[in-house]
Amino acid sequence: MRGYEAFADAVKRLDLLPIFGNPGTTELTSLKGVDDYVLTHFDGLSVGMADGLSQFTFSPHLVNLHTVLGLGNSMAYIHSAKMNYSPVVVTVGQQDLRHISMEPLLSGDILGLVGNSVKFKYELKNSSEISSVLRRAKSEALTPPIGPVLLSLPMNIMDEESTYRPPEPVRVSYDVQNDEAAERVSELIKQSRNPALVFGWEIDLFDAFKEAERVAEKLGCPVYGEPLTHRSPFDSTNRMFGGNLLPGSTLINLKLLQNDLVVFIGGDVLLYPYLPSPLLEGKKVVFVGLNFSPKFGDFYRANVKYFLRELEGKITKKGSFSRAADFQTTTKIANEKERMGITYVMSKVKKQFSDYVIVDEAISSSTVLRDVLGYAPRKYFFNKSGQLGWGSPAAAGISMKSGKVLAIIGEGSFMYSLQILWTVKRYNLPVKFLILRNGGYSILKSYSLSYSPGVEKKDYLSFYLPTERFAESFGIESMVADKELESLKWLSEGNESRLLVVDVDRTIPKLFL
């Protein structure tokens, strides 16, 4: 059996198909035996698709990049997969090793370039290890901390005769219990005057929503979402949910001013603008989780689902928090309708797309989007790296498993990965795109207003993009929304991809402070 035949059989047996990629000469040998292939017209988009699909299914998917060049094009997406704890298996074609010392065209230092953006990287030394290395790659990707891995596949090795042993299925256990964690945290809660809970993305990963709600309700303490969580941290319809923490030390301190104990469960602190307040100084801070190492406070490694089950039996009521009924949003919606404010738009989206998976890359509107659309199991995905251009391919990837995916994206962000529309059309992916057009890089203008006054007026931060016409050129049905947003219904109809542009309010608020 040749190397490429071993590769084709192993990826199938390891359930890594389809392969996402944009091939070049160096990949042609590897792909000889592969038919289940999804083509993207930019290398990074294939990583974005695999990232979305891998997160949504909690199962690794495979990408095949074109040597050091395709890898370079994909680095932002690989970094995003790392930040999103997404188990993507990246393979990269390498030049023929028999003349590699001559530095031929398309050769390069693949392992050096990817650096520490992956948790495991390896260049094949012979064709007989293809099966075992692929299995190890999948296993490494799934082992906490979950994340991307990379294999370099030299052309000549993929064409060599090999001794092939089919890979055994990969099984990774997340059954990590920690008796000390529940014991110690319950003791801290008992001693605390006023504790607060902060839940994070691992609640979604391990489907620990019910356990999280039971603990919160039994304690009676407010629950917050970790700053910039990339997946649902709690069922936000539960009245114990007090909203999201914002990504700045001062903002977090203000929200948790009255609490002497803060327990982060399945999530971490992510900061964005530098603010000089010392983070949660003078408070007891504890983290519990499996995939991350927090930067401060005490840490207990445990699967949050098991931890919460244990904790529930050890705690008693500490408060009587219940989020006040929200009647203000209705007024806000009425006020914003004329100028197409984000609260108004999102309230309409919520009505039409309540059963959809939301992929959020509407950076400047994300805070409102999260508040209005809320969180539920496997219903919200965001990119924790801050990279623009991730949302469209990630949503396209998710739509390969879910027929109901809505990508909500700013028109500036959408331009980063416009070519995904070709892939969406080619493979009949049912993803729906809602483009919020605000006439520029609104997040940068907001940031400037708060932290770099004056730059928000630079003309290069404002632009007009006829996104609906771009979509049409790829054969994707598109339109610009009407004032009543009746067109959201049109967007939701049918099994084919559609794109709707909403011209939203261009008022630029300050960013957080």
Next chain:
Amino acid sequence: MKFLTVLPEFIPSASVSDTINQILPEMKIVNDLNFEKNDADVLVATTFTRLGRDELKKFPNLKYVQIASTGYDNVDIPYLKEKGITLCNIPVANKQSVAEHVITFMLVFLKDMIFLNSELKEKKNWPLLTGSRDLEGKTVGILGMGMIGVQLARRLISFGPSILYYDVKRLSTADEEMLGLNYVPFDDLLTNSDIVSVHMPLTPQTRGIFNEENFSKMKDGAIFINTSRGEIVDEKALINAVKRKGMKAGIDVYAKEPPDFDSELFKLENVICSPHIAGVTVESQQRFLTETISNVLRYAQGIDPLYRVEF
């Protein structure tokens, strides 16, 4: 960098101190300036603390003064200019509050609330007819379309009046359309409006602009509201207009504060007064605090603070 906040004694400094400790622990809080010298680089104060030349001289290292208010009449600007010290105010925290206060003045007059309240509570009478009127269909003239003017216009739209405005700087056509505004010259605004609300800054051009001549251009029985600066109005001319033209006035600001309570202004039935408090609400104080903290944090990180007062 050293920070000092001076709070008037009626503000509970203990709770402010708890908050500040979580945000900027380097910040010290005092209730007065009864000391000889202080080495603070940054001074935060309200309008309740006089920051004249003598007070400011106590801060030889001072680089930045943040006033937690819209007004900064309490600060000796020439001294700051001489020493190259930055001054910032907070012009964005009370605009909503002022707009609501103005609408309160309008509705109290239009709905004849003073008369009705007095008929029931004082005279124990049940009047069958009143002069109560609707805001819908009236013409409201807004003088000055800054942040407060915009907030007022936004709130007025739902009542359905015609809205005229005048400002030295005209808004864009798109903004005018969105706010339902008609731009007219100053004189046309006075002659056409049933209600005139003043939101202009005090400048040499606006000082005393509401004199006998301009009040005479207004409609008989019109409502005049001033929540900007007292010196914009010639008080005697206003009293005459109320007496002779049957005008009504809602006044929040005075040329001298506190004013002379023996003034005829306080004896007129058609005048409602408030003590320069249009922008002072529980909610606006919280916004002032947040904006002040944000601006000081900006400065602490080496970022240019917002709302710099140009002098």
